[in-house]
């Protein structure tokens with residue numbers, strides 16, 4: 558889907574919430590090629606609510622002022638139907654972020670309506686090869702809502718961001734073991750992008766050695782995993798809100814770009830690797846079909862594959878189950894609010 562030839566037509570990237578914080582931290586990097594590579598021309602369709610169009614106009618002027626080689630045009634919209642017309646890559650960021658003391662699930666109703674409308678608009682106008690990434694919270698369930706209103710787009714095209722959690726897990730493991738993040742592979746986020754997620758080190762390696770073995774040598778065992786590592790990663794979003802006074806922006810933008818990059822380019826910046834993505838379950842690991850659940854995946858060229866056959870410990874399996882149960886409950890909640898379409 559992504560064109561590596563400068564003669565091919567530009568890829569249409571639609572970004573929602575484009576005047577927001579993550580939007581601002583994302584746009585200039587997208588336009589410079591950090592997301593789809595240095596040979597892919599881009600046309601940006603930016604969507605905002607009417608009150609934010611003024612600020613967005615200013616951002617569009619700044620994008621113009623960069624004279625980016627790869628940027629073929631910037632259009633701004635407040636009508637989702639127009640913003641998603643011909644869209645190849647959709648980044649759904651626009652939503653209300655949580656503030657101190659809220660859980661991401663508290664945003665279900667507030668943000669659900671936005672994603673129903675955008676799902677319908679994608680269904681009507683997006684290009685036949687569209688790939689969708691949901692960042693706005695609660696991301697997994699918002700992706701479920703979006704997909705449910707876009708029955709003509711294959712279900713596997715709808716994903717939600719857990720790359721941020723993945724990167725956080727890598728960072729915490731690197732810190733605990735005194736290695737560089739680049740030496741770590743095989744970390745995985747299982748379940749929901751929420752405090753119930755299971756960030757797993759069970760198949761992770763550090764410079765080729767089992768991470769659990771390296772941790773054991775440092776006397777970091779199950780106690781450290783359950784009392785330090787897992788809660789640290791799973792609650793990192795809340796910790797950032799507490800310390801920074803607002804939800805994560807730069808790290809979220811970076812993770813969103815990496816998610817799209819790893820999924821959609823064949824020569825991802827970081828090379829082939831296992832990442833974490835929330836994708837529609839097709840029954841992997843016994844997860845109910847259709848739930849948008851984070852798994853370890855390998856991906857590239859617009860495709861992804863859930864890594865199958867990994868054995869989780871009993872404790873890991875229980876943690877994962879708990880997070881999947883939360884996804885089921887979120888699905889039931891949006892169903893009862895009438896937010897699911899008829900896919």
Ligand SMILES: NC(=O)c1ccc[n+]([C@@H]2O[C@H](COP(=O)([O-])OP(=O)(O)OC[C@H]3O[C@@H](n4cnc5c(N)ncnc54)[C@H](O)[C@@H]3O)[C@@H](O)[C@H]2O)c1
Nearest residue numbers: 574576577578579605651652654671692693694718721809
């Ligand atoms: N999945 C993740 O890992 C992750 C990480 C960080 C943040 N987030 C989420 O990303 C979202 C955006 O965060 P932010 O810090 O940029 O927030 P922000 O408030 O700075 O920006 C959100 C923007 O969305 C716009 N918006 C609202 N409704 C819209 C609609 N119907 N159509 C288009 N735009 C709309 C707002 O006007 C605003 O400009 C939040 O939901 C936040 O919780 C997710």
Ligand SMILES: O=C(O)C[C@H](O)C(=O)O
Nearest residue numbers: 655661694794795804805
């Ligand atoms: O935690 C939040 O509300 C924002 C985001 O999902 C994060 O993980 O930082």
